[in-house]
Amino acid sequence: MSIKIDDDSLFDVPALATALGIKEKTVRKMLGEGQIKGKKLGRKWYVTGTTLKAYFNETNTEQGKSDK
DSSP states (O other): OOOEEEEEEEEEEHHHHHHHOOHHHHHHHHHHTTTSSEEEEEEEEEEHHHHHHHHHHHHHHHHHHOOO
């Protein structure tokens, strides 16, 4: 489930897994290892849409560097 907050969206693990086409377990692992930056509130992880975009921009930048 994603929640709209001001001009951004807040995604929980099931919503991220669905949007990315990966398993929830993989999303939790990525969050736990700091690959995707998120916040834990109680027992649930949340990631903002802005943070998710930054992750993909960072990944694309790193891939561009390794291709040279």
